[in-house]
Structure formats: C-alpha cells, structure tokens
Amino acid sequence: MKEELEQLPRRAKEKKAENKKFFAKLRKRPPKNLDYTMQELHTAEFERTDCLSCANCCKTTGPLFTNADVERISKHFRLKPSQFIDQYLRLDEENDYVLKSIPCSFLGTDNYCSIYEVRPKACREFPHTDRKKFHQISNLTLKNVAICPAAFNIVEEMKRKIKL
Numbered sequence: 001m002k003e004e005l006e007q008l009p010r011r012a013k014e015k016k017a018e019n020k021k022f023f024a025k026l027r028k029r030p031p032k033n034l035d036y037t038m039q040e041l042h043t044a045e046f047e048r049t050d051c052l053s054c055a056n057c058c059k060t061t062g063p064l065f066t067n068a069d070v071e072r073i074s075k076h077f078r079l080k081p082s083q084f085i086d087q088y089l090r091l092d093e094e095n096d097y098v099l100k101s102i103p104c105s106f107l108g109t110d111n112y113c114s115i116y117e118v119r120p121k122a123c124r125e126f127p128h129t130d131r132k133k134f135h136q137i138s139n140l141t142l143k144n145v146a147i148c149p150a151a152f153n154i155v156e157e158m159k160r161k162i163k164l
C-alpha cells in the first residue's frame with residue numbers, strides 16, 4: 001500500500017485530463033442505472049481495499065464537521081461543544097469547521113479511528129463513490145482520486161464499464 005500511495009498523486013495527475021472529459025460527458029448524459037452501477041463498483045472495490053492499511057484520507061485531508069457531528073462527538077468526550085471546538089477545530093475559508101491539525105488527532109498509529117462510532121458524517125461517507133447521483137460530485141471526485149486509491153480504482157473501472 002505504501003508504494004501505491006506514493007504513486008497515487010502522479011497517477012491521478014496523468015489521468016486528470018481523461019477523467020475531466022469523462023465526467024463532463026457523464027454530467028451531460030448520466031446513464032439511467034448509474035446509482036446501481038456505482039453501488040456495484042463501490043462494493044467490489046471495498047471488498048479488495050483494506051482501509052486500515054491505508055488511512056490516507058485521515059492523514060492528508062480532514063472532514064468537515066457539521067453541527068450534528070460537533071454535538072455528537074463533544075457528547076462522546078463529555079465536553080461542551082464550544083470546548084470541543086476550541087480544542088480540535090478551526091473555521092476554514094468557507095466558514096466550515098475543519099480539523100486544526102492533519103493527520104487527524106483521532107487517528108491511531110495502528111490506523112484505527114478512536115472515535116469510529118461517532119465519527120463525522122463526511123468520514124463515514126468518504127470517498128462518496130456509492131452516493132446517489134454520483135455525476136453531481138464529479139469535481140470532488142476528481143480531487144479524491146489523488147488521495148484515495150479506492151476512488152482512483154473505482155473511476156478507472158467506471159471508464160471501462162460506462163460507455164458514453
């Protein structure tokens with residue numbers, strides 16, 4: 001996995017133009033069964049991918065924390081939301097709460113998430129490859145393929161499977 005992660009930014013860069021073209025076409029003419037196809041591709045990829053040997057999302061990018069995330073996680077730590085925010089979060093340029101520091105403070109050296117049961121919604125859903133109407137998040141996906149080897153593989157498989 002280490003080597004795969006080292007090569008990922010370069011491989012994603014090489015595929016960037018091709019991916020952009022593919023997603024532009026996909027946005028114009030999404031196939032009727034796209035949700036079903038994405039579910040299949042996502043499930044197949046995550047049967048092969050071991051996130052515990054990767055954790056690149058937790059190491060290199062952080063999730064957004066919604067108000068519901070902040071409430072739930074502060075409760076878990078028996079902190080007031082304001083205390084939790086002071087300790088772990090900052091506001092980004094778009095006024096969203098994000099982690100103060102990366103890698104994520106809740107990531108263990110064994111790649112386990114210490115708040116797994118109450119982790120942010122964005123962590124639960126990353127890399128969003130089983131999301132309904134997947135073509136609507138193509139800009140996000142174009143970025144995620146450089147971070148997440150599973151998202152990279154899913155997009156490669158999409159291009160093979162979906163003829164536009």
Ligand code: SF4
Nearest residue numbers: 051054055056057148
């Ligand atoms: S979601 Fe992607 S980046 Fe995150 S641990 Fe799994 S394979 Fe790695």
Ligand code: SF4
Nearest residue numbers: 058104106107113123
């Ligand atoms: S909260 Fe957990 S899943 Fe989310 S980035 Fe941190 S370690 Fe990863």
